Amino acid sequence: MNTMKKPSPYLTFAGAMPFVLGSVFITIGIEAIPVLGKVTHVLSIYGLVIASFMAGAHWGNHLSLADDNTWAVKLPVFSNIIALALWLGFLLLSTVGFIWLLVVGFVSMLVIDYGLHQAHIINNDYYRVRKYVTMIVVIALIIAGVQL
Template identity: 75%
Template structure:
């Protein structure tokens, strides 16, 4: 049985695209969920924190002398906590730009993990394309605020 991670990774980009589309169409709120920009911000915070948590999990299986065994837990905490603080303190526009920076940073880390053979080529390829979709959707959204 094939792992569901590539499909779930791609599916995870769908709410970003939908929110960007709704914001472009001038839809200020999603029934039951709330303001579109708030839904996008919260979803982005959850997904970026989840991805940072995956980096934390990756470090657990590494030997102590692997440089990534130190870098991953530090980077994952800085990214997750930085995004949380940004959500609490920044305007929506500022936070969405911070999310863009966060997703690009997570991809840069994944590139390093790919180069170090810690994550596989197929996973990195999916992550790369999905990050491009997410960053594009966030850029579309932020230009419509």
């Protein structure tokens, strides 16, 4: 019997580490990472990629829902609004403004996941991991944001 678990919870927690490292680097005064560039820029781009990926996961969730499920309409709309708002925010806002927009984006997606969990569209294990990782990411971004 193969008891290997899916790697997604581990990868999800690992995906929070660049946010934590970015906030630690900003806190201790490291301004740039060799080869990668300014810490704030690296953190912003990584946040944009991860938030877009998560919005895409919401889009994917809607594809398996029945047409009469309210989330079948909400998910593609919300996921597009969030992804486009973050992209435009990245292009138009200051770095600190974009960091705060990421906080709003990640919290918004967790609120959506709460609704999906309540509607039994996502399971308990997935929601629990998302909740903890979002808390880690949001705290890291807040720590970074108040120092910029």
